[in-house]
Amino acid sequence: MDLALDEARAAADRGEVPVGAVVADANGSVLARTGNRTLELRDPTAHAEILALRAAAAALGSERLIDCDLYVTLEPCAMCAGAISFARIRRLYFGAGDPKGGAVEHGPRFFSQPTCHHAPEIYGGIGETASSSLLRDFFAARR
Amino acid sequence: MDLALDEARAAADRGEVPVGAVVADANGSVLARTGNRTLELRDPTAHAEILALRAAAAALGSERLIDCDLYVTLEPCAMCAGAISFARIRRLYFGAGDPKGGAVEHGPRFFSQPTCHHAPEIYGGIGETASSSLLRDFFAARR
Numbered sequence: 001m002d003l004a005l006d007e008a009r010a011a012a013d014r015g016e017v018p019v020g021a022v023v024a025d026a027n028g029s030v031l032a033r034t035g036n037r038t039l040e041l042r043d044p045t046a047h048a049e050i051l052a053l054r055a056a057a058a059a060l061g062s063e064r065l066i067d068c069d070l071y072v073t074l075e076p077c078a079m080c081a082g083a084i085s086f087a088r089i090r091r092l093y094f095g096a097g098d099p100k101g102g103a104v105e106h107g108p109r110f111f112s113q114p115t116c117h118h119a120p121e122i123y124g125g126i127g128e129t130a131s132s133s134l135l136r137d138f139f140a141a142r143r
Numbered sequence: 144m145d146l147a148l149d150e151a152r153a154a155a156d157r158g159e160v161p162v163g164a165v166v167a168d169a170n171g172s173v174l175a176r177t178g179n180r181t182l183e184l185r186d187p188t189a190h191a192e193i194l195a196l197r198a199a200a201a202a203l204g205s206e207r208l209i210d211c212d213l214y215v216t217l218e219p220c221a222m223c224a225g226a227i228s229f230a231r232i233r234r235l236y237f238g239a240g241d242p243k244g245g246a247v248e249h250g251p252r253f254f255s256q257p258t259c260h261h262a263p264e265i266y267g268g269i270g271e272t273a274s275s276s277l278l279r280d281f282f283a284a285r286r
Contacts, residue, residue, distance in 0.1 A: 043197055044206045044229040045188065054186055063187045078246070078253050079225025086187040086222065100258060103221070107258030108251030110221050115243060115250030 001071050001093060001127040003033050007048065008073045008134050011035030018134045019074045021048035023056035026067040026090075031056040048072060049080035053087045064088045073131040075102035075124065081110040085118045092120040095131030144214050144236060144270040146176050150191065151216045151277050154178030161277045162217045164191035166199035169210040169233075174199040191215060192223035196230045207231045216274040218245030218267065224253040228261045235263040238274030 007020025020035045032055035037046045049072050057063050069091040070084060075098040084092060094104070103110045104122060111119035150163025163178040175198035180189045192215050200206050212234040213227060218241040227235060237247070246253045247265060254262035 038206050038229075042204055042206045043200055044208075044231075045193055045197055045226045046206075050188055054188055057186055061185055063181050063185045063189075065187075077225055078221045078251065079223075079229065082220055082222025082225065082246070083188045086181075088187075101260070102258070103225070103251070107256045108221065108246070108253055110251055113221075113250045115245070117244070 001073070001095065003030065004048075004071045004073050004095075005127055005130050005134070007033055007035040008131065011037070011048070012134060012138050014040060016040065018138050019048045019072065021052040021070060021072040023052045023065065023089075024069050024071070031059045031065075031068065045079065047077065047080050049076055050083055053083050053089075057087065066090075069093065070120070071126070073127065074098050074135070075104050075106065077101050078103035078108050078110055081108075084120060085111070085116055088118050089120045091123065093123045093126045095125070095127045096135065097124060097128075144216070144238065146173065147191075147214045147216050147238075148270055148273050148277070150176055150178040151274065154180070154191070155277060155281050157183060159183065161281050162191045162215065164195040164213060164215040166195045166208065166232075167212050167214070174202045174208075174211065188222065190220070190223050192219055193226055196226050196232075200230065209233075212236065213263070214269070216270065217241050217278070218247050218249065220244050221246035221251050221253055224251075227263060228254070228259055231261050232263045234266065236266045236269045238268070238270045239278065240267060240271075 004020040008018040012018035073095040147163040151161040155161035216238040
């Protein structure tokens with residue numbers, strides 16, 4: 001999660017909402033690490049999780065990331081939760097909860113739906129304080 | 144929707160689950176048209192809708208597709224519904240409903256959640272028969 005927090009800080013420095021994500025394989029080796037780039041790439045899908053999942057899939061040459069884990073500093077939204085499910089992520093570790101846009105513990109609670117065909121093991125609140133501080137400082141500076 | 148159905152047929156010919164999508168601007172001009180390419184691109188996020196939204200955003204140079212409409216042959220999943228919301232799509236036209244994985248009329252019903260910040264106007268069942276036939280024939284041929 002420390003690497004994901006570094007990526008979130010780097011995203012803030014680029015003017016992006018500070019969210020970072022890392023995909024690691026079963027041995028803990030990092031396959032992909034990146035931050036939110038929706039503005040830079042002018043791509044509404046370029047959340048940290050989506051970019052990290054795509055990069056990890058490219059690295060492995062497979063659309064399924066079997067036995068891989070995702071670390072992300074913020075509770076994933078519905079788009080990212082769906083992608084995590086399609087990618088067959090083994091364990092999801094996330095930092096701060098997101099009552100406004102999260103889809104794991106909030107809103108659609110995607111992984112609890114009967115139409116969700118693969119749910120990872122889920123561990124929330126990892127690095128929550130650091131992640132929340134980053135987001136709070138980022139939005140405070142824009143007001 | 145005829146163009147989206149053509150893209151779905153092309154996807155089937157490539158061995159992909161036959162779903163096609165088109166993004167059109169306010170004047171009805173096509174900004175992007177494509178089909179599902181999860182296997183070809185080895186990318187778990189490469190659903191027709193995601194690829195079409197990304198291509199349209201690249202064409203416009205903006206992560207927001209203001210006043211643009213999306214035509215897709217199958218009810219979008221949670222991942223794609225989230226992306227449609229982030230892209231600020233004006234109208235969503237879809238073909239067949241998807242009780243197993245859809246997230247518009249089924250499962251998480253994403254656009255009805257209080258945590259959904261932008262919902263398009265939604266028109267389902269457009270070209271439903273043709274879309275359903277394509278999907279049925281595709282899966283029948285694999286059994």
